[in-house]
Amino acid sequence: MRPKLGIIAGGGDLPLKAAEACQRQGRPYFVLALDGFADPALLTSGHPLAVVRMGAAGKGFGILHQQGVQEVVMIGPVRRPSLADLRPDWKATKFFARVGLRALGDDGLLRSVIRELESEGFTVVGVEQVLGEEILASAGVMGCHAPDQQALVDVARGVEVALGLGVLDVGQGCVVQQGLVLAVEAIEGTDAMLARCAGLRRDGPGGVLVKVRKPQQEARADLPTIGVNTITAAHAAGLRGIAVSAGGALLVNRTQTIARADALGLFVLGVTGETAP
Amino acid sequence: MRPKLGIIAGGGDLPLKAAEACQRQGRPYFVLALDGFADPALLTSGHPLAVVRMGAAGKGFGILHQQGVQEVVMIGPVRRPSLADLRPDWKATKFFARVGLRALGDDGLLRSVIRELESEGFTVVGVEQVLGEEILASAGVMGCHAPDQQALVDVARGVEVALGLGVLDVGQGCVVQQGLVLAVEAIEGTDAMLARCAGLRRDGPGGVLVKVRKPQQEARADLPTIGVNTITAAHAAGLRGIAVSAGGALLVNRTQTIARADALGLFVLGVTGETAP
Numbered sequence: 042m043r044p045k046l047g048i049i050a051g052g053g054d055l056p057l058k059a060a061e062a063c064q065r066q067g068r069p070y071f072v073l074a075l076d077g078f079a080d081p082a083l084l085t086s087g088h089p090l091a092v093v094r095m096g097a098a099g100k101g102f103g104i105l106h107q108q109g110v111q112e113v114v115m116i117g118p119v120r121r122p123s124l125a126d127l128r129p130d131w132k133a134t135k136f137f138a139r140v141g142l143r144a145l146g147d148d149g150l151l152r153s154v155i156r157e158l159e160s161e162g163f164t165v166v167g168v169e170q171v172l173g174e175e176i177l178a179s180a181g182v183m184g185c186h187a188p189d190q191q192a193l194v195d196v197a198r199g200v201e202v203a204l205g206l207g208v209l210d211v212g213q214g215c216v217v218q219q220g221l222v223l224a225v226e227a228i229e230g231t232d233a234m235l236a237r238c239a240g241l242r243r244d245g246p247g248g249v250l251v252k253v254r255k256p257q258q259e260a261r262a263d264l265p266t267i268g269v270n271t272i273t274a275a276h277a278a279g280l281r282g283i284a285v286s287a288g289g290a291l292l293v294n295r296t297q298t299i300a301r302a303d304a305l306g307l308f309v310l311g312v313t314g315e316t317a318p
Numbered sequence: 319m320r321p322k323l324g325i326i327a328g329g330g331d332l333p334l335k336a337a338e339a340c341q342r343q344g345r346p347y348f349v350l351a352l353d354g355f356a357d358p359a360l361l362t363s364g365h366p367l368a369v370v371r372m373g374a375a376g377k378g379f380g381i382l383h384q385q386g387v388q389e390v391v392m393i394g395p396v397r398r399p400s401l402a403d404l405r406p407d408w409k410a411t412k413f414f415a416r417v418g419l420r421a422l423g424d425d426g427l428l429r430s431v432i433r434e435l436e437s438e439g440f441t442v443v444g445v446e447q448v449l450g451e452e453i454l455a456s457a458g459v460m461g462c463h464a465p466d467q468q469a470l471v472d473v474a475r476g477v478e479v480a481l482g483l484g485v486l487d488v489g490q491g492c493v494v495q496q497g498l499v500l501a502v503e504a505i506e507g508t509d510a511m512l513a514r515c516a517g518l519r520r521d522g523p524g525g526v527l528v529k530v531r532k533p534q535q536e537a538r539a540d541l542p543t544i545g546v547n548t549i550t551a552a553h554a555a556g557l558r559g560i561a562v563s564a565g566g567a568l569l570v571n572r573t574q575t576i577a578r579a580d581a582l583g584l585f586v587l588g589v590t591g592e593t594a595p
Contacts, residue, residue, distance in 0.1 A: 120498075205483070205486045209478065209499075222488045222504045222505060223505050227500060227502045237514070241505055
């Protein structure tokens with residue numbers, strides 16, 4: 042019997058899929074759903090769970106211990122709230138006093154959370170250890186459309202920019218068209234960035250969305266993620282394709298996502314060997 | 319008599335002010351207004367001008383020569399169009415073939431344009447040589463409000479991020495609140511970035527807008543600019559202040575801009591000694 046898994050659930054579809062995977066495999070599990078981030082569909086799914094505020098670290102850790110959880114996986118995007126929203130409990134206050142809230146980007150924060158979980162005795166595992174390696178983007182062209190030369194040039198520029206942003210711990214994504222950086226992602230998220238690109242696009246061949254893992258990224262937290270909605274939004278923004286880190290980005294609903302890209306004429310490309318500028 | 323000045327006019331209020339300054343000083347001048355960028359108020363102002371497409375470099379240079387222009391100043395933001403929009407004439411085509419359109423960000427492009435103007439025999443001067451040093455932001459607090467400790471921490475983070483973006487030749491601005499990078503500016507411009515910040519802000523003390531000169535920036539082209547509208551938009555986005563490069567950012571309508579900031583409770587800070595991360 043594999044050890045009981047604690048699923049710390051941020052946003053999106055993946056936490057529910059992780060719970061379903063455990064259920065299928067007969068593996069014991071418990072969901073710690075982060076209030077304001079976890080998907081409503083998860084909260085009403087009948088899986089064993091508790092909803093906690095992000096600031097209630099003490100309570101959350103206590104629940105995981107009480108449930109006999111030994112391994113923990115963090116799934117789904119979270120964004121660092123303001124201190125006012127956070128209302129940290131005593132354990133969270135000590136944690137933030139130690140790591141220094143103000144200096145942290147999202148990745149720095151998640152990295153610290155993982156260290157904290159480990160110091161509490163939990164083993165922290167990556168999403169792919171729960172959902173299987175097929176959740177990770179593979180290298181090369183994943184659908185039936187391939188990027189042309191201009192698109193590859195745009196992908197290269199996008200990787201350069203996204204990695205530069207990643208080094209700054211700001212975001213993971215950007216949109217490039219004909220060498221022009223149309224948009225850069227900060228806290229608004231990929232969907233909002235894509236939504237504004239429709240109004241920023243130039244005539245001629247459409248641009249590309251690039252989402253890469255931050256060079257220093259903790260692989261067990263918040264990998265860049267794409268899914269069916271990303272494809273649809275990229276298409277609506279006039280883009281011609283998407284490039285992500287092979288082995289370092291999550292592909293939610295792989296089959297449906299690639300099928301949608303194929304149907305809409307977008308390429309999906311896994312890039313390797315990205316290095317910080 | 320100072321040599322005849324060619325004013326290559328991008329967007330905003332400053333090109334018209336430059337023409338007015340020449341008129342006041344009795345200095346000969348001629349405006350080359352870039353189609354799609356130059357302000358309608360300039361086009362109908364009665365100043366001697368010709369409107370040219372950005373792609374019509376050959377025609378534009380010919381007009382400047384024909385007008386007896388010796389010095390040139392480039393004023394007001396332009397954005398690199400797509401190749402399709404550009405429809406380059408023969409001189410512009412040779413220029414782009416030489417510099418490689420696809421690899422260029424805005425700054426790289428402007429730098430190349432300046433080299434090209436110089437190779438045509440023009441002397442290219444900075445905006446402050448036409449509008450006076452008072453157009454440049456000064457160091458320190460420029461109005462009656464000063465940033466508090468949290469705002470200074472946010473400014474420092476913003477400078478780090480904006481310089482990092484600048485190194486990538488992507489943009490010059492970002493918004494930081496309580497250490498969180500709410501937004502990063504690419505091609506949409508500062509006003510559009512500020513507009514989306516209202517929906518991204520967190521509770522608690524408001525954020526700051528930071529606009530800095532790119533570390534490698536050609537000082538004679540496209541310095542970061544703020545004005546009355548920037549103050550109004552920053553206030554509407556819930557921000558508490560603005561920081562810009564002292565001596566490396568333009569302050570349009572200095573008196574009115576600072577007065578608006580004072581009235582709305584925003585600080586305006588000139589930062590010095592920024593270094594790339």
